[in-house]
Amino acid sequence: MDSIKIKEYKKGDSSLNLVTGHLKAVGTGVKYFVKPQRITLKYPEESLSLPTGYRGMIRLYKDVCIGCTLCAMVCPADAMKMATDQGKKFPTINYGRCVFCGFCVDICPVDALKETGVHDAAFSSRRELFFSPDKFNQDFDQPPVELLVKKVKAVIDEEKGIKYVPDTD
Amino acid sequence: MMNLLFDLRYYVLYPSFFNSVIYPGLIFTAILLLTTIWFERKAAARVQMRVGPYYASKRLGGFMQLIADAVKFVFSEVIIPEGVNPTLFALAPVLAVAMSFIPLSIIPVSVIPPSGSVFSIYFRDFYDPNIGMGVLTGLFVQYNMLLILAIESMYPVFVIFVAWVTNNRFAIVGAVRESYLSVSYDVLLIMATLSMSLEYHTLDLAKIAQSGIPGILANPVAAIVFFIAMLMGSARFPFEIAEAETELVLGAYTEYSGFLFVLTMAGSYVGNLVYALVFTDMFLWGWYPLSGFPGALLTGLKASIVVFFSVFLRAVYGRYRIDQALRGGWKYLLPLTFVSLFIGLVVGYIWIP
Amino acid sequence: MTDQAEELMKSGGMEIDVIPVSGELNVGPQHPGSGHLRIYVRLNGDIIEEAQVEPGYVHRAVEKLGENRNYIHLIPLVERPAILDSIHMNLGYIMAVEKILGVDVPDRAQYLRSFAAEISRIASHLYGMGILAIFIGHSTGFMWGFGDREVWVQILEALTGARITNSYVIPGGVRRDLTPTIVEMTRKAVTYMRRKIKDWENIFLNNPNVKARLQDVGIMTREQAIEWGAVGPNLRGSGVYYDVRKVEPYAAYSRLDFEIPVYKEGDGYARTLVRFEEIQQSLNILEQIIRDIPEGQILSDRFFKQIPPTRLKKWWEGQRRVVMPGYYASFRPPKGEAVTRVEAGRGELLYYVVSDGSAKPYRLRMITPSYRSIYVMQNLLKGVRYADLVSIYGSLDYFPPEADR
Numbered sequence: 001m002d003s004i005k006i007k008e009y010k011k012g013d014s015s016l017n018l019v020t021g022h023l024k025a026v027g028t029g030v031k032y033f034v035k036p037q038r039i040t041l042k043y044p045e046e047s048l049s050l051p052t053g054y055r056g057m058i059r060l061y062k063d064v065c066i067g068c069t070l071c072a073m074v075c076p077a078d079a080m081k082m083a084t085d086q087g088k089k090f091p092t093i094n095y096g097r098c099v100f101c102g103f104c105v106d107i108c109p110v111d112a113l114k115e116t117g118v119h120d121a122a123f124s125s126r127r128e129l130f131f132s133p134d135k136f137n138q139d140f141d142q143p144p145v146e147l148l149v150k151k152v153k154a155v156i157d158e159e160k161g162i163k164y165v166p167d168t169d
Numbered sequence: 170m171m172n173l174l175f176d177l178r179y180y181v182l183y184p185s186f187f188n189s190v191i192y193p194g195l196i197f198t199a200i201l202l203l204t205t206i207w208f209e210r211k212a213a214a215r216v217q218m219r220v221g222p223y224y225a226s227k228r229l230g231g232f233m234q235l236i237a238d239a240v241k242f243v244f245s246e247v248i249i250p251e252g253v254n255p256t257l258f259a260l261a262p263v264l265a266v267a268m269s270f271i272p273l274s275i276i277p278v279s280v281i282p283p284s285g286s287v288f289s290i291y292f293r294d295f296y297d298p299n300i301g302m303g304v305l306t307g308l309f310v311q312y313n314m315l316l317i318l319a320i321e322s323m324y325p326v327f328v329i330f331v332a333w334v335t336n337n338r339f340a341i342v343g344a345v346r347e348s349y350l351s352v353s354y355d356v357l358l359i360m361a362t363l364s365m366s367l368e369y370h371t372l373d374l375a376k377i378a379q380s381g382i383p384g385i386l387a388n389p390v391a392a393i394v395f396f397i398a399m400l401m402g403s404a405r406f407p408f409e410i411a412e413a414e415t416e417l418v419l420g421a422y423t424e425y426s427g428f429l430f431v432l433t434m435a436g437s438y439v440g441n442l443v444y445a446l447v448f449t450d451m452f453l454w455g456w457y458p459l460s461g462f463p464g465a466l467l468t469g470l471k472a473s474i475v476v477f478f479s480v481f482l483r484a485v486y487g488r489y490r491i492d493q494a495l496r497g498g499w500k501y502l503l504p505l506t507f508v509s510l511f512i513g514l515v516v517g518y519i520w521i522p
Numbered sequence: 523m524t525d526q527a528e529e530l531m532k533s534g535g536m537e538i539d540v541i542p543v544s545g546e547l548n549v550g551p552q553h554p555g556s557g558h559l560r561i562y563v564r565l566n567g568d569i570i571e572e573a574q575v576e577p578g579y580v581h582r583a584v585e586k587l588g589e590n591r592n593y594i595h596l597i598p599l600v601e602r603p604a605i606l607d608s609i610h611m612n613l614g615y616i617m618a619v620e621k622i623l624g625v626d627v628p629d630r631a632q633y634l635r636s637f638a639a640e641i642s643r644i645a646s647h648l649y650g651m652g653i654l655a656i657f658i659g660h661s662t663g664f665m666w667g668f669g670d671r672e673v674w675v676q677i678l679e680a681l682t683g684a685r686i687t688n689s690y691v692i693p694g695g696v697r698r699d700l701t702p703t704i705v706e707m708t709r710k711a712v713t714y715m716r717r718k719i720k721d722w723e724n725i726f727l728n729n730p731n732v733k734a735r736l737q738d739v740g741i742m743t744r745e746q747a748i749e750w751g752a753v754g755p756n757l758r759g760s761g762v763y764y765d766v767r768k769v770e771p772y773a774a775y776s777r778l779d780f781e782i783p784v785y786k787e788g789d790g791y792a793r794t795l796v797r798f799e800e801i802q803q804s805l806n807i808l809e810q811i812i813r814d815i816p817e818g819q820i821l822s823d824r825f826f827k828q829i830p831p832t833r834l835k836k837w838w839e840g841q842r843r844v845v846m847p848g849y850y851a852s853f854r855p856p857k858g859e860a861v862t863r864v865e866a867g868r869g870e871l872l873y874y875v876v877s878d879g880s881a882k883p884y885r886l887r888m889i890t891p892s893y894r895s896i897y898v899m900q901n902l903l904k905g906v907r908y909a910d911l912v913s914i915y916g917s918l919d920y921f922p923p924e925a926d927r
Contacts, residue, residue: 004763004784005781005784006761006763006784006785006786007783007784007785007786008785008786008787009785009787009791009792009795011737011738011787018730021728021729021730021733022729022730024724024725024728025724025725025728025729025730025731027724028721028724028725029662029725031721032721039669039672050679051679051680052841053680053683053698053841053843054679054683054684055683055684068848070848070851073851073852074594074595074846074850074851074852075595076591076594076595076596076597076598076599077598099598099687100684100687101597101598101684101687101689102683102684102689103594103597103689103846103850106697106844106845106846107845107846107847107848107850107851109830109833109848111833111836115683154676156673156676156677156707156710156711156714157710157714158710158713158714158717159714159717160714161669161670161672161673161714161718162672162673162676
């Protein structure tokens, strides 16, 4: 173990320190008031594109799936269950239960499951949250990207913390 | 027809009406109130890495959000808790706000020259013998300094009243804090005002402003004490002790909802404006060297800046504990007021005629 | 008449009653300053005579659920109690499972665990700072805490694929490798944080208002801290040099050079200072990890060999992430038990896992740092002013879901 150093802070400010403390606090406030450092994302005018490998909604490639049930076994939330479709087993998913841990994608021996970057899908009823193999086999409808919506990505900046720059691809 | 218009103008611009209803009374105060809250939210947002109100009207920087909020509050249900007297429950915030508005009609906001101003016809009615000019104020009193502070010091009584009728424990604790605070800040306000009145040999705010000697230079100590007492008196940070959200939910106003909640909110902001106007007249030249309506605008502008600065402090401070605020008031600021009293006596004797 | 008055009030009604309020206040569970917690406060004037801290409003029975799930299923579950510090919650559990399994973790994975854990610690401390700030009314500290935390959450998102529920650590290693993008992000974030800390000091830490609210408030002496079982920054704020990272190094901490900030005073300000300096130490650790991280695998050989070669090529060589072999779906560790400790953001986190040879743990016990703060808080709240309730609560960095589990 290295040397133990027990520190003490200085208690009881002198009145001069008190005044400078107040001035510094107000000064810092004014500094940020004049030159704000904002990190708000103006959703939905700006939509964040997520980094590669983001664990979003999952989709199935039915023709690749071998029906090994590993995904259903590893699922921590029992969201994924197997269903028999034309004599073959396929996974179904209930997004009401899914916790997006991505274990099923990681464990699938043939890569029949894929993480999409979609995270903001909306459903109008609980029944819709359940995906049968056929529905699971489809790509997600990406939220409509019109001229109004700007795709941006978050970039860490040394001065501003987080900056949103237009996503080119 | 012309006669009618002239009569109308005469009555609208009559200072007793003009000052208490249009400027700086009800209408101006209501607009400034919304602007202040908007500024408070926007300024805090700028410091806090946020944008603040924005979508309600993008071009105005979200100003309409305040109107929308106000409309929403007005139309939302007023919940009256069980076991309270409904009449008093509804009346209490109304009385509190009404009380906080009254001083606005006594504060001089400008002077009326004998001729050349739209107000000149009222020169004789609002003649102030101390400065030899008319004073643009709702009701001219030679001792307006004292009267304003006396009326404004009634406000905490109504806060306690509000808390008492709501029959809520958090409200009672808030009211107790408010009563402790009010005693300490009222003393500071009155001592600061007293030192200014001794310095300028008058109890008339108009004379201080019209003297052309800025109070903040003549007696900076009094200005500091008055400003801090103003923050205490209008529950601004770091003295937002009586409302203290994380401790007392909303202090005395815990049980209020809907329009009554808006009224309780308005009270402290109006109080802030009253103190800011007094501060402007006393320490920041007031309308000097302008007069008439431009002078009144200048006073309003300065007062608004003072109000804006005091709400900006929300972004810098947390709140003190009640005992710390009281200790600060009695142990450190009260001796400072004695210093300001002394400065007032000396400087007033040497410098100010 | 006079007799009666004298009976009712001592000194015949001439004495002013200086105690205005005496009674009980229910702070919580629906209160802006309580969180998912009820504090039953008995007031005497402004002084709290007694405070009963009543947790349990967000109890999820994690321990009981743990007895009915496979080991792998528990990974997302154990990190739920403190999702803002999920790497640590996850790490402690996995270390216990690894002890039972007898798996060696490769060096690079150990470094990556420390890397993720330190980011998690910074994020957790910033969160705690924000809560403390808003409790004492300082809204800028609140927004800054959460805003600056976002920077670290973004790094975790790039590294693990999720913002807070990371599920990053798996038995035998970690799931994803460090990419050059993440290294670059971390470098920038460290620079940014060092710059921002100066402003933090000006507006929050050295602000006379904040000092007044925290100094000499909730003083816990060294002896009391040990007796009451305080952990983590709360313990170190009371002058006890104790940090699991030093006492019982796990992950890569034995190879990293860092200091443990300890303050003597034991009041709220000391605890805040400890957290603050821990953020700075964590920044140093992150820089060291980026510099020193060894090359190699990120999953134990035992599991790595089980991954099909085609998948290995696609995922490990292509995207620098390992995939799980089928073994994980339902593995049965040998009989045994394990205790592990990690230094989570709020303090020492203990896991006790018993395996009876089946696919589900026989017993899972987790003692979370916030759980240990309940007793500390209850003791500290005695005899303080009512306004200090929130500053003590905030300075202990108590997080109700973590305590309730």
